[in-house]
Amino acid sequence: MPNSDASHGSSPNQGDGAAEHGPVTTPGGLPQSAHQATPATESHHDGHGEESHGGLKVYLAVFVALCVLTTMSFFTYSPLWPWRDEPQVGWAFMMAVSCTKAMLVVLFFMHVLWEANWKYVLTIPAAMMAIFMTIMLVPDIGFRSRMVSQERLLYMARPSDEALMHQAATAAEAKEDGQEAH
Amino acid sequence: MSTSAFAAGSDFADGGHHDTHHHGDDHGGDHHGHLKLQYQPGLPLSRGKLIMWLFLSTEIMFFAALLGSYVVLRFGALQWPKPHHVHLSEPIGAFNTFVLICSSVTVVLALEAAKANKTSLAKSWMLATLVLGSLFLGVKGYEYQAKFSHGIYPVKPMGLVYEKPDLYYASAVRARLSDPVVLEKLAELDAMSETDMSSEEVAGRKSLAEVKRLVNDPDQQAFDIAVVADQVMPLPAEHGAHGGAHGLNDTFDWLRLPVVIPGGNMWASTYFLLTGFHAVHVGVGLLVFAILLTYTLGPATAGMIENAGLYWHFVDLVWIFLFPLLYLF
Numbered sequence: 001m002p003n004s005d006a007s008h009g010s011s012p013n014q015g016d017g018a019a020e021h022g023p024v025t026t027p028g029g030l031p032q033s034a035h036q037a038t039p040a041t042e043s044h045h046d047g048h049g050e051e052s053h054g055g056l057k058v059y060l061a062v063f064v065a066l067c068v069l070t071t072m073s074f075f076t077y078s079p080l081w082p083w084r085d086e087p088q089v090g091w092a093f094m095m096a097v098s099c100t101k102a103m104l105v106v107l108f109f110m111h112v113l114w115e116a117n118w119k120y121v122l123t124i125p126a127a128m129m130a131i132f133m134t135i136m137l138v139p140d141i142g143f144r145s146r147m148v149s150q151e152r153l154l155y156m157a158r159p160s161d162e163a164l165m166h167q168a169a170t171a172a173e174a175k176e177d178g179q180e181a182h
Numbered sequence: 183m184s185t186s187a188f189a190a191g192s193d194f195a196d197g198g199h200h201d202t203h204h205h206g207d208d209h210g211g212d213h214h215g216h217l218k219l220q221y222q223p224g225l226p227l228s229r230g231k232l233i234m235w236l237f238l239s240t241e242i243m244f245f246a247a248l249l250g251s252y253v254v255l256r257f258g259a260l261q262w263p264k265p266h267h268v269h270l271s272e273p274i275g276a277f278n279t280f281v282l283i284c285s286s287v288t289v290v291l292a293l294e295a296a297k298a299n300k301t302s303l304a305k306s307w308m309l310a311t312l313v314l315g316s317l318f319l320g321v322k323g324y325e326y327q328a329k330f331s332h333g334i335y336p337v338k339p340m341g342l343v344y345e346k347p348d349l350y351y352a353s354a355v356r357a358r359l360s361d362p363v364v365l366e367k368l369a370e371l372d373a374m375s376e377t378d379m380s381s382e383e384v385a386g387r388k389s390l391a392e393v394k395r396l397v398n399d400p401d402q403q404a405f406d407i408a409v410v411a412d413q414v415m416p417l418p419a420e421h422g423a424h425g426g427a428h429g430l431n432d433t434f435d436w437l438r439l440p441v442v443i444p445g446g447n448m449w450a451s452t453y454f455l456l457t458g459f460h461a462v463h464v465g466v467g468l469l470v471f472a473i474l475l476t477y478t479l480g481p482a483t484a485g486m487i488e489n490a491g492l493y494w495h496f497v498d499l500v501w502i503f504l505f506p507l508l509y510l511f
Contacts, residue, residue, distance in 0.1 A: 055294075056291070056294070059287060059290050059291065059294075060287075062287075063283065063284075063287045066283045067280065067283065070276060070279050070280060070283065070505075073505075073506050073510065074272065074276045074510075076510055077272045077509075077510055087511075090510070091511055094506040094510055094511070095506070097506070098502050098503050098505075098506055101502045102499050102502055102503070105286065105495050105498060105499050105502065106495075106499065109286050109287075109290050109491070109495045109498075110491075110492055110495045110496075111488075115227075116225075116226050116227075118225045118226070118227065122235050122236065122238075122239045123239065123242075125239075126239040126240075126242040126243055127242065129243055129246075130242055130243050130246030130247075130250065131246075133243070133246060133247055133250055134246065134249075134250030134251075134253065134254065137250060137251055137254040138254055138258075141251065141254045141255060141258055142254040142255075142257060142258040143258060144258050145258055145259065145260045148260075155345065155346075156260055156261075156345065157259075157260065157261040157345040157346050157444035157445045157446075158260050158261050158346070158444070159260065159261050159444075161261065161345070161346040161347065161442070161444040162261060162417065162444045164347060164404070164405065164408040165347065165408055165411060165412055165416075165417045165442060165444070166417065167405070167408065168347075168405065168408035168409040168411070168412040169412045169416050169417070171409065172409065172412055172413070
């Protein structure tokens with residue numbers, strides 16, 4: 001009867017069937033109260049083999065990897081970073097590092113690596129729409145300074161303003177040094 | 183609904199057909215011979231987790247919208263302040279990243295301990311998560327305070343940021359210098375003898391007199407206003423260079439003269455919006471953890487811990503992108 005199969009809390013037509021059946025045969029110390037219809041028992045029968053993945057070693061390895069990756073992106077800030085004059089190299093590097101960290105968190109900490117195929121239904125459309133929305137902002141917002149009117153340019157901050165501030169700072173320093181010399 | 187809700191839909195629909203290859207009898211005799219209709223959720227996961235994931239997919243789009251508009255605004259701007267212009271401390275940001283990563287690990291360990299029925303261990307990990315999350319918010323609050331003390335606010339009445347050293351800036355400095363409260367303090371400062379003042383204050387008084395002369399000078403040049411702005415709050419040329427460059431606003435905390443940070447207003451809007459929404463999410467997570475701490479964290483509550491953990495990892499995930507985008511770009 002399908003009933004008895006159902007009461008195991010696992011579905012037989014799963015894509016990753018082998019892994020999903022983990023808890024059916026080896027409930028691994030969980031109390032055998034799965035037949036009582038309580039929300040609690042429901043939740044620990046989430047349908048993935050709790051004992052077959054994760055584990056302290058995996059989590060610690062991921063943690064160490066995340067720390068190393070954070071140090072790597074922080075390295076772009078240090079004076080030792082060789083591409084100080086080409087910030088684009090650092091940006092690309094940091095985004096690559098961030099995406100790697102994000103994948104580690106999603107796959108291991110959020111257990112997505114061990115989930116069934118529903119994960120693609122939720123994450124891929126959301127990610128596509130997020131990227132699409134960002135791209136749609138580019139013509140109006142991203143290119144806004146290419147078609148800016150002369151009048152607006154009067155009130156907008158420009159790189160020349162920063163340069164002027166630095167000139168003023170250099171002049172002030174020179175003046176201070178001059179005073180000290182006298 | 184019953185636990186057995188996890189039977190697959192198609193399997194049940196033509197259950198008769200499947201009867202032959204099902205080893206249904208190995209489980210003894212419960213529900214024997216009864217055809218019991220069951221609810222089919224359609225996905226092999228609990229409703230709580232499904233709803234959490236649906237919520238997270240809306241959150242992906244929410245933060246993608248914020249991060250996307252930040253990136254587009256930042257790279258479309260003619261001028262954007264460097265992190266050290268706006269008093270961002272990269273080591274503090276890196277420290278906060280580390281704190282959040284640690285809290286992600288502790289929540290995962292709390293889940294594992296709860297599944298293994300080690301309730302007190304699970305509670306300790308949960309408490310550690312709560313402490314780390316609070317630490318993150320504390321550091322964030324300290325950082326906000328550093329911005330506020332430099333006159334960087336997301337809105338105008340409190341904010342002192344001007345985009346460029348121009349006539350409008352000079353007139354704002356004049357207006358502040360003729361404020362009755364400031365006039366009173368200036369008179370007090372002028373009356374003080376140099377022996378009662380620190381060398382910094384003596385130098386500050388001299389440069390303040392120069393600022394007053396320059397903003398009231400009828401022959402004022404563009405460069406003079408830049409000198410005023412530099413005296414009030416200099417833009418550090420490189421991080422670490424000026425050693426936290428000191429201006430008049432730092433020497434006399436009552437002065438609060440307008441400051442010039444080219445591109446600073448848009449920066450403040452995006453920074454406070456992004457980190458503010460993130461901090462709200464951290465706060466909600468902490469509330470959830472505080473509630474969870476009142477439960478016995480065993481296998482029965484593992485589902486709840488898992489859902490709270492999913493949310494927390496997502497908050498961590500957002501910070502993973504926020505940190506380089508805000509502090510290192």
